[in-house]
Amino acid sequence: MKRITSFAVSMLIVLPAMAQTPAPKDSTDSKKPVFTVVKEIPITSVKDQNRSGTCWNFSTLSFFEAEILKKSGKTYDLCEMFVCNKNYMDRAVLKVRMHGDAQFSQGGSAYDVLYVLKNYGICPEEAMPLPGTLYGDTLTNFGQLFEVMEPYVNAVSQSRQKTLNPAWKNGLQGILDAYLGKCPEQFQYEGKTYDPKSFAQSLGLDWDDYVSITSYTHHPFYTEFPVEVQDNWRQPGSWNLPIDEMARVIDYAVDNGYTVAWGGDVSEDGFTRQGLALLYDTENPELDGSDMARWLKMTAVEKSNKLKEQGVMIKEMEPTQEQRQKEFDDWTLTDDHGMLIYGKAKDQTGREYYLVKNSWGKSGDYQGIWYMSKNFIVAKCMDFMVNKNAIPKDIRKKLGI
DSSP: OOSSSSOOOOOOOOOSSOOOOOOOOOSSTSOOOOOOOOOOOEOOOBBOBSSSHHHHHHHHHHHHHHHHHHHHHHOOBBOOOHHHHHHHHHHHHHHHHHHTTTTOOOOOOOOHHHHHHHHTTBBBBGGGGOOGGGTTTTSBBBBHHHHHHHHHOOOOOOTTOOOTTTHHHHHHHHHHHHOOEEEEEEESTEEEEEOOHHHHTOOOOOGGGGGEOOOOOOTTTEEEHHHHHOOOOOOEEEEOOOHHHHHHHHHHHTTTTTEEEEEEOOSSSTTTSEEEEEESSSSSSSOHHHHHHHHHHHHHHHHEEEEEETTSSSSOOOOHHHHHHHHHHOOOSOOOOEEEEEEEEEETTOOOEEEEOOOOOSOOOTTTEEEHHHHHHHHHHHEEEEEEGGGGGHHHHHTOO
């Protein structure tokens, strides 16, 4: 997923311990949320993608770290920059093969991480330089990296030469290695020697267990299709389910101890920087008479602030298949961000939320954790990756998996 803003947030030193959901905040204001955790799946620590469009990478590696934790009880910190190094080279190769008629950008999808794990392997964080250290920063910052790479890749992909000189790959690999670090051929981990492929095999996961789910009406239900967004550049298929069954998969997965690598739209008024996401109706709130007249005269910012004043007392919209399709077709449902769903909670009104791990460091009111309502998660979901064993049996039967 790509982000439309930079993520300059505070540094979080990677710790081997599992992340813990912050305790609910005490509040005398009944409009402010007070959460009770209903279900919490063990996860690894909150990371910080900082100024890099790599939420797809951080969220999906968090997903696989949680999968390992569930299966073996072992905590790993897998290396995001290894994935970036391999993925950006592959993406550049595609753009060159297409003579420039393909996008080359920082974004990506959950499948990109799975592809790297299956085909190139992975290494632990400690086997490569810490993000940012190679250029004097304390965290990832891809501003200059892409200012260098994009013109380079564009020049090669649009070359007027009759025969393409393969040396361009060496040049690009040099840029990637200079900013991200070289991917190790061998490394030591807990007293054993690995290469990236053997290390990936040692994690104990079956890469064929993972599938992507979505819900749209422009393709038949219970079939696979590549979701038509730019960062889905490898074109993997997502299984298309009716909206109620898509929602049931998320619920069933969490209830049964599986996390979900969620990708969707967070450029909405209901998604706050404080750690809350609600499905606001900014166009048609329940107002009568003079209140509605005043509402219609407000600016978009004034409307948003007015809705936020109501806090958790506000009534949410119900997600529908028709609305999801309309927003996807008219570009208002966008491919913004990847996060990790790992639990459930309720607020003081009884409204249900998912616990969601973000990758902006310890930001917001809940130290890097977001409480996102079930309605928001379903309505604003582009697609998500899940272990196929976390899908209800009747739905798996319909999909033939």
